[in-house]
Amino acid sequence: MNNKHLLLGDEAVALGAIHAGLSGVYAYPGTPSTEITEFIQAHPLAEERNIHRHWSTNEKTAMEAALGMSYMGKRAMVCMKHVGMNVAADAFVNSAMTGTNGGLIVVAADDPSMHSSQNEQDSRFYGKFAMIPVFEPSSQQEAYNMMNDAFSFSEHYKVPVLMRLVTRMAHSRAVVETGAVREMNKMSFPSNPGDWVLMPAVARKRNVKLIGQQVDFLNESEKSIYNKYVDGKDHSLGIIACGIAYNYVMEHFKDGCPYPVLKISQYPLPVGLIRRLADECDSLLVLEDGQPVVEEMIRGVLDSGKVIKGRLTGEVPRTGELTPDNIISAMGLKDEEVYPPCELVVPRPPALCQGCGHRDMYAALNEVVREYENSRVFSDIGCYTLGFLPPYRAIHSVVDMGASITMAKGAADAGQFPSVAVIGDSTFTHSGMTGLLDAVNENSNITILISDNLTTGMTGGQDSAGTGRLEQICQGIGVAPEHIRVVVPLPKNMEEMKQVIREEIEYKGVSVIIPRRECIQTARRHNKQK
Amino acid sequence: MRTDIILSGVGGQGILSIATIIGSAAINEGLYIKQAEVHGMSQRGGDVQSNLRISSDPIASDLIPLGKVDIIISLEPMEALRYLPYLNKEGWIITNTVPFVNIPNYPDQEKLMEQIKNLKHSVAIDVDAIAKSVASPRAANIVLLGAASPFLGIETDKIEDGIRRVFERKGEAVVEMNLKAFQAGLKYAQESLNK
Known part of the structure; x- marks a missing residue:
């Protein structure tokens, strides 16, 4: 086998x-x-x-x-x-x-x-x-x-x-x-x-x-077999390498690292091994992907006076993932001369797919909110987050799963009008429903667009928990049935969509508009299977 | 042997199929392999890349250091140049010449091609046209793989076996179409080397 x-x-x-x-x-x-x-x-x-x-x-x-x-x-x-x-x-x-x-x-x-x-x-x-x-x-x-x-x-x-x-x-x-x-x-x-x-x-x-x-x-x-102390000849430096940082160290030393290396892949931090490394080496370098968790901890473990280098002291960048390149100078190695970046190259940001329903939703929403002097659109986590970028520039916040509805509510509480939330179907069932209940209980003056593509799109099209039941869910939470409006986001329906959005913004209470059209990526897959 | 490769393009162009085929050939040869990809938001019309390392010795890092890449294989000319600082001074760029213009400030195409031709080693090939004429537009990425195949450090017939394994379940016609595309790319690269 x-x-x-x-x-x-x-x-x-x-x-x-x-x-x-x-x-x-x-x-x-x-x-x-x-x-x-x-x-x-x-x-x-x-x-x-x-x-x-x-x-x-x-x-x-x-x-x-x-x-x-x-x-x-x-x-x-x-x-x-x-x-x-x-x-x-x-x-x-x-x-x-x-x-x-x-x-x-x-x-x-x-x-x-x-x-x-x-x-x-x-x-x-x-x-x-x-x-x-x-x-x-x-x-x-x-x-x-x-x-x-x-x-x-x-x-x-x-x-x-x-x-x-x-x-x-x-x-x-x-x-x-x-x-x-x-x-x-x-x-x-x-x-x-x-x-x-x-x-x-x-x-x-x-x-x-x-x-x-x-x-x-x-x-x-x-x-632990996952925590490994590998001795080296040169004790001027000892390296603590957590998880994949170990690979980035070894990338530079094909014939073995000259410095003692303590590889850490199991926590709590093996303080005995760390003390040993500290006792045997003049200084320490901590390499860990993410935040300086270990570096901060060992500053508390060891006696003062030991030089400890890492993200907190600037030898390793304070933010961003580790790479084989950004640890080079910390290990006392020299950067090699490489081609400079090509000046012709410009950024190519991600964009909503051509033909995506979120596009039509934003096109309609943008036209309506422009009719007001100071509209605010609170959005959420998903493909539609890309509505922040040109050509739409449609949204004013993205914070955490579900925050669009509750932030729109808080803004409305403060006096904002129109206060609009844009959230996807999967994010709505993930963490939007409880916030909707808060809004219903206070009859907050907000307009919520649940842009329903019948899937969890950004991660590649997984099942979405509320598919087929969004109107029922909203009604069950207490949104008035006449203010739950379903539209099909297509260019040909632009006038109808605008009219619905306009009416619901003007309604003084909680309204939910559901622009619903299948994600074009999953639709393509479904068509192939047929 | 050791070959460090960056595959680049725009989300949806099919760089990961190229990686899968090279990976399959490498494993069959008993080589070590590491391949880092970026999934998620960056897929949608944005730039995408994958670091692919194959070697007869164990590989430490999943990411290739600056200046260490042997080949940049790109389905898009500007995306080929995005990773220039990673290319070693003796390295090769094998790139499609057809730009994917989905941004308003796309650079001057002639200047882009000039920059690529000024490099020590490059093969610039219109994989879209070749794919269309010998196989199907969908096989453009396999034409590019063919053009890159003389530089991979794996014999070309082993790569062809990889194509067979990867496309097997889609039927013999698809396998044949992709082999044709591969051969056309390979032929183009060989001719351009002999010039």
Whole structure:
């Protein structure tokens, strides 16, 4: 049997989980994490074993469902992009308090350099915050291998484990050699059922227990096969390289690094190994993708006086992902002379696809809001975020999933008119519905456009949780049926769309307009299948 | 052997199929491979690139350092030049000559082509026209792969095997069409080298 596969980091995580006896993956799509769940959805063994693999409405519902599966003794995984951790945070942090029964892995895919995100937050902070171990693979092979180890860790210590990826791990392919396929866990109730009721008396007890486990987690890190101390001849510098930063170091030293290198892929930080490196080297360089988490921590661990270089001291750029190039001078190497950038080359920003319904929606909306002196359009996360760029320049805010509706409400509360929200169908069901209820309860004077393309478009066309039921949902939340208006965003319907938008802006209350037309990318795929 | 490649173009042009075929050939040869891509928002009409590294020795970084790229394979001429600082001074640019103009300030095309021809090593080829004449416009990326194939460090018949494996499930006609496109690109590159 061929056990070598060319896999994305995301796919290595997915296959590692399946082979480790996964019973369910729970996720909301988000770059760069989407391919983990998609891989499981397409995998024959997942179908054979009936592994749960349906998309969740948002990261919080995903996290909670996975915790429920873990409660039943089965191995569960939750996948999300880094900002999804904010949505899941309540459930995530408290899952460390309940503890687990079946193994539970939370995969957070960070996006340093913000290739497709609104911030650079580092999920390792969340691991530390929740006081649970974090695994950070440096290669696709390690990502695969770690899944079974992390599940075993989770089941041994009865805690969830955080798996942290970054874009360059998630979206890079390499050959992975696969191992044995484990059976799925049988169903079992927790042996300590009282721990799962986080009333204060229980939570205090669990808190003490979790704090007590920290020393065990530390011991595991100190002896982990994923944390590796490689000695070097030149002790003027010691390098701490976290996750894929290790690869960028080794890229420059084909015959081995002259400096001692401590590779870190499992947290809590192995302080013993770090002390050893500090004792043996004159200065330290910390290389980590994302925020200076380790650098800040070791400044607290070590005695003062040791020179520690990294993102905080400017030897490594304070923002942006690491590359093989931006660590060169920190290691005392010289930049080679290269071709200068070509002056003819200009930026080519992404754009809404030709024929996309969001285009017609913005074309109509722009014409109507121009009839008012001071309109404001609050928007949201999705392809339609591109409405900020020319030719539309249609929106004034994009903050987090669902914020369009609530920000429009807050602006209306402050006296803004017209106050318009533009949100996609998937983002609406992810985090817009609760905000709509706030607006309905106060009869806020806002106009909401749910630009419905019947899919989660920006991440490549995954199922959208509310497809076919948006009017029902809005009506159920309390929007007056006569102010839920559906239009078809096409150039030929421009006058009708403008009229509907105009009428609903003039209505003093909550109105919802649903421009509905299938995403042209998924429509193309559906036509091919026919 | 070791070949470091940047594949570039505009979202939707098909650079990832080129990567898949080279990857398949490399694995079959028992080579190490790393291939970094960018997915997500950057796909939509924006610039896209993929770092592809193949080597007989283990590869450390998923990203190729500045000045270390051996070949830039580009489906679009301006996108070929976007990554110039990554190209080593002896490296090759193999690029489509047909611009993809979806921005108002697209640079002067003659100046672009002049810049490409001024490089030490380049092959500029109208893959759209060749694809249309020998196979199908959809095979433009495979014509480009053909033109790049003499520089990959993998024998061309091994790449052809890769094409067969990748397109197999789409039927023999699709395989044949792509092999034709590949051969046409290869022939063009060989002729331009002999000039």
